[in-house]
Amino acid sequence: MMKVLFAAGEDRWPLWQAPLTKALAEAGVKAEILRKADPTEIEAMIYAPGGETPDDFTPFVNCRAVLSLWAGVEKIVTNRTLTQPLCRMVDPGLTQGMVEYVVGHTMRAHIGIDRVLATQDRWEVVLPPLASERPVAMLGLGALGAACAQALEGLGFPVLGWSRNPKEVAGIACHHGPEGLRTVLEEAQVVVLLLPLTAETRDTLNAERLSWLPDGAVIINPGRGPLIDDEALIEALDAGRVAQATLDVFRTEPLPSDHPFWAHPKVTVTPHIAAETRPATAARVIAENLRRLRDGEPLLHRVDREAGY
DSSP, rough: OOOEEEEETTTTTTHHHHHHHHHHHHHTTEEEEEESSGGGGOSSSEEESSSSSSSTTTTOTTTEEESSSSSSTTTTTTTTTOOEEEOOOOOOOOOOHHHEEEEEHHHHHHHHHHHHHTTTTTTOOOOOGGGGOOOOOOOOOOOHHHHHHHHHHTTTTTTTEEEEEEEOOOTOOEEHHHHHHHHHEEEEEEEOOOOOOTTTTSBBBHHHOOOOOOTTTEEESSOGOOOOOOOOHHHHHHHHEEEEEEOOOSSSSSTTTHHHHHHHEEEEEOOEEEEEOOOOHHHHHHHHHHHHHHOOOTTTBOTTTTTTT
């Protein structure tokens, strides 16, 4: 029987115990899920940042894989003691949650819900454009970005996808590299950030790149807080170059009570709720990777350690 360490925090265990048990049974995997054990006995680890997770993976000499419960792996990928294969979470439930968040807030901006709510004391007719007249830039074309891009394209929005390296996504005009980034930002009326956080993507939207946007553009960031330069964004909002920003992720979480985002009239703060790993669906991903580990098959969603995602 495979011994697996649940290194994701005691507070998460009650949420995961039943789904994991069920998923393992469905996958035909015999595994003992442990919360504490001799490191040398562990064959695989289920991991989440902030849990009772070791900083030093060296004692886990027989561990053959670390399976993250998070889509983002920036908090572990640079750990030099981690030599085991690392897999990020690509969860159907998480993906669906992200699609719903991005589509919802894009439509909120597109049809002007904020303006309607602010003018309930008068009859003011402002006809929104059609979706086909409002280009959306999707920065990041991984599993989440591609799913959101295709959902928006299905509603009629012209979606301009961007990634650091060339990618192809059905129905999406894909761009890459520095020139491609400028191309999509100069055309976009809505910008969605779903890039992984790496040294190269930090401050993707800085003062210079924010200046490339058409006046009145809207920004939606459910990806990672440091993808945006906070001060540059506030300056762009104050100057009217950016009309509104919906932010779900921040450099420090929870967002400090004195942060200017809270009081800014053009900023909507949501408390990192765009997409959460859902145990009911994500447990099946964990179980499938444990089955693959047992059977010597390639693991799903393995992280490229050099790329950082």
